[in-house]
Amino acid sequence: MSYSFEPIGVVRSCFAEKFAIPRQPRLAPAATGVLELFPPYDRPEAITGLEQVSHLWLLFVFHAAASGPEHIRVRPPRLGGNQRIGVFASRATHRPNPLGQSVVRLDGIEAGRLHVSGIDLLDGTPLLDIKPYVPYADSVCEATNDLAPAPPVLLPVSWSSAALDQARMHAGRLQQPVLELIDQCLAQDPKPAYQQPDASREYAARFWDIDVRWHYPEPDRIHVLSVTRHG
Ligand code: SAM
Numbered sequence: 001m002s003y004s005f006e007p008i009g010v011v012r013s014c015f016a017e018k019f020a021i022p023r024q025p026r027l028a029p030a031a032t033g034v035l036e037l038f039p040p041y042d043r044p045e046a047i048t049g050l051e052q053v054s055h056l057w058l059l060f061v062f063h064a065a066a067s068g069p070e071h072i073r074v075r076p077p078r079l080g081g082n083q084r085i086g087v088f089a090s091r092a093t094h095r096p097n098p099l100g101q102s103v104v105r106l107d108g109i110e111a112g113r114l115h116v117s118g119i120d121l122l123d124g125t126p127l128l129d130i131k132p133y134v135p136y137a138d139s140v141c142e143a144t145n146d147l148a149p150a151p152p153v154l155l156p157v158s159w160s161s162a163a164l165d166q167a168r169m170h171a172g173r174l175q176q177p178v179l180e181l182i183d184q185c186l187a188q189d190p191k192p193a194y195q196q197p198d199a200s201r202e203y204a205a206r207f208w209d210i211d212v213r214w215h216y217p218e219p220d221r222i223h224v225l226s227v228t229r230h231g
Contacts, residue, residue, distance in 0.1 A: 007126035009037040011060065014181060015122050016230075018064060020190040020205035020212075023078065024091070025102040026118040027151060027188060030180035032107070035114040035127060042112030050109060055133035056116065058102050061126040065093035072096075078148060080193045089147060100125075103133055154187040157214075159224045166227040170210050178227070182212055186222045206230055 013033035015021045022028045035058070037046065050056075073084045074092040087095055100121075108115035114130070159167070164179075171178035191203060197216035202225065204213045213225045 005128050007038065007128060008041045009035050009127040011121045011123065011125040011127060012036055013119055013121050013123040013125065014176065014207050016206040016208065018122055020185045021122065022120050022185060022188055025104050025120045028181060028184035029118050030177040030184050031119045032115070032117045032176060033119045033121065035116060035130065037112045044111065047109060047114070050106065053106060053132040055103055056106050057131040057133055058104055058127060059129040060100050060121065061128060062093040062098040062100050063124065063126055064122055065098060067095050067098035069096055077193055078152065082194065085147065152188045155189050155220055155222050157183050157186045157222045157224065163224040163227050170227060174208055176208065181207055182224060182227070186214060186224065
């Protein structure tokens with residue numbers, strides 16, 4: 001038995017590459033994007049009523065991750081990358097079927113376009129469905145998960161004065177919360193947990209069309225070095 005699905009739209013996201021995307025939604029509220037709906041779902045009838053909803057479930061394809069039946073055990077980054085658990089105990093991107101789901105905030109509605117924030121999605125992610133978040137059914141106050149008991153511990157992020165000026169300039173040009181986005185994403189420490197960063201090693205990630213470079217002056221502190229236009 002097999003099923004096939006056609007995307008109903010695509011995510012246009014602040015995240016131009018996977019590195020430094022938060023590991024779950026809502027960890028970076030400044031992470032914004034637009035859900036571009038394909039015909040016929042770009043018609044107003046498809047989204048009538050959504051103005052009464054604050055958050056959405058997005059069901060999407062991990063189009064930039066390998067998937068298949070061989071992905072039965074995974075090594076989640078939050079467990080240090082060495083401990084293996086069953087794929088169904090994890091939210092890993094490498095799965096039997098490349099399906100992801102995220103709760104995001106709905107910030108605005110235009111014809112065929114939904115503005116969202118708090119996303120953990122790569123630019124170009126194919127969307128399979130959108131559903132309203134239903135607080136009384138979806139929020140389980142007695143729920144526990146001992147594999148992921150709390151959000152990641154945040155690292156302090158400092159900025160060089162040049163990087164701060166550059167980020168402000170790009171925020172004005174893009175009309176996006178660039179400083180907040182960089183702060184919120186880097187504070188979650190994008191590098192693999194097993195890496196002990198040398199202060200001389202530089203890391204980089206692309207948000208929108210800008211390259212952000214940083215280093216770790218000490219293992220638990222991030223310093224932003226530059227924020228420059230890509231290319
Ligand atoms: N909230 C979703 C879930 O639970 O199904 C995604 C969780 S997954 C651990 C989050 C990671 O997926 C992000 O850190 C990012 O690196 C990766 N990611 C986001 N969009 C992707 C895509 N379209 N293809 C492959 N990986 C993606």
